Amino acid sequence: MPAPVIGITPDITRESAAHGLTTRLALNLDYAEAIAHAGGIPVVLPPVLEPARFLENLDGILLTGGGDIAPYRYDAPTIHPATYGISDVRDEFEIALVHAALNADVPLLAICRGLQVLNVALGGTLIQHIPDQIDGALNHRQQELSIPSGEPAHPVTIRPDSHLARIVGTTHLMVNSYHHQAVAELAPPLLPTATAPDGVIEAAEIPGATFVLAVQWHPERLFQHYPAHHALFAALIETAQSRAARRATVVEQK
Ligand code: MN
Numbered sequence: 522m523p524a525p526v527i528g529i530t531p532d533i534t535r536e537s538a539a540h541g542l543t544t545r546l547a548l549n550l551d552y553a554e555a556i557a558h559a560g561g562i563p564v565v566l567p568p569v570l571e572p573a574r575f576l577e578n579l580d581g582i583l584l585t586g587g588g589d590i591a592p593y594r595y596d597a598p599t600i601h602p603a604t605y606g607i608s609d610v611r612d613e614f615e616i617a618l619v620h621a622a623l624n625a626d627v628p629l630l631a632i633c634r635g636l637q638v639l640n641v642a643l644g645g646t647l648i649q650h651i652p653d654q655i656d657g658a659l660n661h662r663q664q665e666l667s668i669p670s671g672e673p674a675h676p677v678t679i680r681p682d683s684h685l686a687r688i689v690g691t692t693h694l695m696v697n698s699y700h701h702q703a704v705a706e707l708a709p710p711l712l713p714t715a716t717a718p719d720g721v722i723e724a725a726e727i728p729g730a731t732f733v734l735a736v737q738w739h740p741e742r743l744f745q746h747y748p749a750h751h752a753l754f755a756a757l758i759e760t761a762q763s764r765a766a767r768r769a770t771v772v773e774q775k
Contacts, residue, residue, distance in 0.1 A: 526580050555740065582628070634700075661717070
């Protein structure tokens with residue numbers, strides 16, 4: 522059986538290098554480690570081809586965390602001063618990738634910014650800065666608290682009849698938290714599947730899709746020690762396996 526190939530979206534930055542200003546890709550290795558550990562082949566997707574071209578050669582997609590989405594993409598009239606790290610190239614590539622993946626029913630796991638990209642791609646909106654827009658919000662940036670990296674920070678309550686609940690095997694889960702933005706209006710057909718105690722949407726999925734699952738936390742920083750977080754990657758790989766088998770059959774017939 523061929524191992525499923527999972528495309529991972531990198532961060533895209535403009536940086537000065539010895540030869541001048543250049544566009545660079547960056548990826549925290551733990552995303553790739555989590556995919557490899559679950560039995561997938563991780564590959565990084567540079568924004569140089571139409572997403573559909575990539576999808577012909579992929580069995581699943583992992584949308585990663587990163588900077589904020591340009592607020593005009595969800596029709597926000599202003600940019601909050603705390604909004605940072607906007608990359609138009611990345612926004613455009615990932616939004617197009619979401620549409621292509623949904624059209625082709627390619628399994629999709631979206632993490633942190635990935636949940637926000639999925640929501641914006643489908644017409645939803647974002648809270649630009651949680652502390653200014655939710656009274657009594659938790660601090661969702663655990664780096665500002667004394668919670669070590671690699672440890673969970675706050676609980677989430679999971680909808681019992683969700684795909685997420687089936688995967689993690691519980692309706693109460695401790696998660697880590699490295700975000701200052703969150704979903705405001707969730708776009709249909711996304712269904713909210715987990716919330717923090719302050720009401721922040723922490724997960725969403727598309728009921729009826731083969732596998733479209735998004736979380737606001739970072740399971741790639743927890744998977745080594747917490748089986749419920751590893752289970753997210755294992756479920757993606759398991760679902761991607763049938764697409765990998767189909768693709769192998771098509772190649773043999775050619
Ligand atoms: Mn959080």
